[in-house]
Amino acid sequence: MEQVRTVLKWAGSKIRIMDILKQHLPAGRRLVEPFAGSCAVMMNTDYEEYLIADINPDLINLYQNIKLNPERFIAYARKFFELCNSAEDFYIVRADFNLSSASEERAVMFLYLNRHCFNGLCRYNRSGGFNSPYGKYKAPYFPEKEIRAFAEKAKRATFICCSFDEALAMVLPGDVIYCDPPYLPASSTANFTGYAAACFGKLEHEQLSANLLVLAERSYPVIASNADTREARGLYGKFKIASFDAPRSVGAAAGSIKTAPEIIAKITPKNPQYLPLVCEEETEGTD
Incomplete structure (x- = not known):
């Protein structure tokens, strides 16, 4: 099945594994994602509502601006894509971006x-x-179609800039929680900690798995993705684990696609925390 493409290019995007991931996402009223990324999961699922959080303020700011006024955003963004595609232009925009404090411009x-x-x-x-x-691309793609599709789906979503533990504190009955954190490194040379100028290391991974376990004990369905490493399997030892090979295309060679082992760890309670139904007896005789 062809997946809905996302506004952003994104390392670790779940777009290529959505058919696998959706098999592990249970029904619920709202999907809570503390690690927004490219919003591939939001764009390729059909929950009534979404709570999309991320610690990266630029990511959430982008999504909020698209939701607020997609046509205005498209017109403004197109002007930047009409610039000459050169290294000089790119580094000028990058320098301006790092100095700007204007929400829409950023x-x-x-x-x-x-x-x-x-x-x-x-x-x-x-x-x-x-x-x-x-990146030295000949013709960078302007995702106008994807922006409009995102804006339509975003009508169901709330976007919040916060840490994962703050997002998990916002769960409500009826929620399904899916976490896609920066992965544990598969080797000593594979670590990547530059995202949002903050390190997501072993301590954060331990805190995340512990928080998810607490939510599972409270009958919330919890699902998490990670690299298939001994450390990750140890962190999610009390979870049901599915393993598979996921495609990767972050290599230096253009268009190169390799695979890497990943896991999906989950706990789906038999009686999940759904919203309580109002009994008919309780509504009789009320104004």
């Missing part, structure tokens, strides 16, 4: 940088400045 420049930088990598330095390099 949103359109973030999209431009994402579509023009190397492999769509979202990387920041320790000072919080976006520092992904120029």
